[in-house]
Amino acid sequence: xxxxxxxxxxxxxxxxxxxxxxxxxxxxxxxxxxxxxxxxxxxxxxxxxxxxxxxxxxxxxxxxxxxxxxxxxxxxxxxxxxxxxxxxx
Numbered sequence: 809x810x811x812x813x814x815x816x817x818x819x820x821x822x823x824x825x826x827x828x829x830x831x832x833x834x835x836x837x838x839x840x841x842x843x844x845x846x847x848x849x850x851x852x853x854x855x856x857x858x859x860x861x862x863x864x865x866x867x868x869x870x871x872x873x874x875x876x877x878x879x880x881x882x883x884x885x886x887x888x889x890x891x892x893x894x895x896x897x
Contacts, residue, residue, distance in 0.1 A: 819867065826867050828860055838864035844876030849886070861889055 817835055820827045828836045836851040846868060851860045869875055878890055 819863075821867070821871065826864055826871075828863065836860040836864055838868060840868045840872065840876065842872060844868055844872035844874030846876055846878045849878075849889075862893060865893060
């Protein structure tokens with residue numbers, strides 16, 4: 809049995825939603841507004857801390873040309889993510 813490389817993925821954009829998928833599952837997705845704000849972002853637990861959230865945010869910035877903010881309410885995990893994103897950007 810061949811192991812899957814988590815970096816073998818595709819990115820799809822449809823109706824202000826970005827999907828990151830591999831051949832077996834959706835790894836992560838993000839819903840955004842035209843002004844670049846992040847309405848919702850989710851990364852499967854087994855794929856967290858691998859840069860997929862950052863890839864989603866960068867793709868939103870590329871598509872909209874804007875650096876948006878997360879919509880309220882932001883979960884505790886979301887607060888940590890966006891704080892780390894600011895810290896390392």
